[in-house]
Amino acid sequence: MGSSFSLLFSPSTVVTQQKTSLGDLPESCVALVLVYMDPPQICKLSMLNTAFRAASSADFVWQSKLPINYADIIQRLHNFPHNLCKRDIFARLSRPNSFDGGTKRVWLDKRTGRVCMSISSSGLAITGIDDRRYWSRIETDESRFKSVAYLQQIWWFEVDGEVDFPFPIGSYSIFFRLQVGRASRKFGRRVCNSDHVHGWDKKPVHFQLSTSDGQQATTQCYLNEPGIWKYHHVGDFAVTSLAKEMKVKFSMTQIDCTHTKGGLCVDSVLICPVEFKDRFKQSF
Numbered sequence: 001m002g003s004s005f006s007l008l009f010s011p012s013t014v015v016t017q018q019k020t021s022l023g024d025l026p027e028s029c030v031a032l033v034l035v036y037m038d039p040p041q042i043c044k045l046s047m048l049n050t051a052f053r054a055a056s057s058a059d060f061v062w063q064s065k066l067p068i069n070y071a072d073i074i075q076r077l078h079n080f081p082h083n084l085c086k087r088d089i090f091a092r093l094s095r096p097n098s099f100d101g102g103t104k105r106v107w108l109d110k111r112t113g114r115v116c117m118s119i120s121s122s123g124l125a126i127t128g129i130d131d132r133r134y135w136s137r138i139e140t141d142e143s144r145f146k147s148v149a150y151l152q153q154i155w156w157f158e159v160d161g162e163v164d165f166p167f168p169i170g171s172y173s174i175f176f177r178l179q180v181g182r183a184s185r186k187f188g189r190r191v192c193n194s195d196h197v198h199g200w201d202k203k204p205v206h207f208q209l210s211t212s213d214g215q216q217a218t219t220q221c222y223l224n225e226p227g228i229w230k231y232h233h234v235g236d237f238a239v240t241s242l243a244k245e246m247k248v249k250f251s252m253t254q255i256d257c258t259h260t261k262g263g264l265c266v267d268s269v270l271i272c273p274v275e276f277k278d279r280f281k282q283s284f
Contacts, residue, residue, distance in 0.1 A: 030055035035064050038111050039090065062086035065113045066093070067168040069242050073106065073115070076165065096144070104163065105144065109273070115168055117271040119161055120145035124269065127158040142183065142229065143267045150182055152196050153262035157205075157254040161269055164247045167239045171274040174209055174234040174250050179265040181226035192227030199261025200224065205254045207234040212247035223264065231270060231280035 030051050034042050046056035055061070063086050067073065070093065074080050077097045084092065090113070096105040103123030107116055126149055128134040134154045139147050151157070180200060181192040200223040207219045217235025234250050250269060254261060270280065
């Protein structure tokens with residue numbers, strides 16, 4: 001009997017239990033977890049193993065990261081590829097995409113999937129822009145659009161713009177990106193030429209926005225701090241319905257003709273979610 005008992009537990013009959021790992025999780029379960037992650041987290045987890053890599057490609061995972069009306073946004077873009085999976089659609093939309101003749105660019109924030117937009121100075125209506133006595137176009141790497149409008153001197157300063165776009169539901173802020181003075185490179189160093197800067201300390205610049213559903217906002221401020229790119233807040237607006245496109249108009253004026261003003265670079269207009277507002281209170 002003793003020999004029988006020892007035989008029962010001999011090494012050849014011992015059953016070993018294998019340890020489970022993340023790789024043993026069903027792909028469908030992994031995908032359900034990834035839905036609650038933000039896109040950068042999903043990309044990091046996709047490198048864990050085969051199951052996470054496959055789950056990170058699931059359409060329903062990336063569908064949850066795209067705006068509800070992403071198809072309407074795609075229709076406004078130039079040369080957007082067809083037949084892409086949802087992951088590739090998000091990846092493509094998270095890079096700047098041009099529309100309206102290249103004067104506007106739109107992209108999704110990589111973490112939140114919220115819509116952001118930039119409108120170049122070429123896409124704005126600038127009083128006197130075609131008169132070389134007042135304005136000129138300057139090429140620069142400091143602009144997303146590689147050029148800015150530079151004001152030498154003018155009596156009536158007015159810059160207007162508008163955009164008609166299927167913004168997803170949410171609240172948005174509008175900023176003008178401006179710089180007092182003209183920056184350049186000298187011996188590899190960035191320097192600012194303030195020779196033309198004048199008039200901005202006498203009266204404030206007025207900013208205004210209005211929307212097709214009746215929203216309005218106005219602000220004003222003095223322009224100072226030469227050589228620094230600053231985002232000047234125009235106001236906020238809210239989109240509460242996807243029924244139609246939202247038309248937004250915005251402007252920047254200093255039309256007191258008792259004095260001239262000059263030495264200002266106008267780069268672009270930025271539209272972004274209001275929760276990003278603090279990012280642009282800094283100077284660049």
